[in-house]
Amino acid sequence: MNNELNNCPINTQICLSIATSPFLFSFIALESLTHTLIKVGHSAEEIFRGDRLPVLPSPDWQKMIL
Secondary structure, eight states, rough: OOOHHHHHHHHHHHHHHHHHHHHHHHHHHHHHHHHHHHHHHHHHHHHHHHHHSSOOOOOHHHHOOO
């Protein structure tokens, strides 16, 4: 029984160290994807900004001078 208890923490540490790498990789990948999607959203907003604004009539400067 004592031998089983000594092996248990080692197996737990090995499993934890093996699971850490994929977790860190997915965390970094998710952060990068979030950054990229935010940049794409800002770019799309800049492209379509002119379509959303109303066209304002230009003032008639000759009438304003008189």
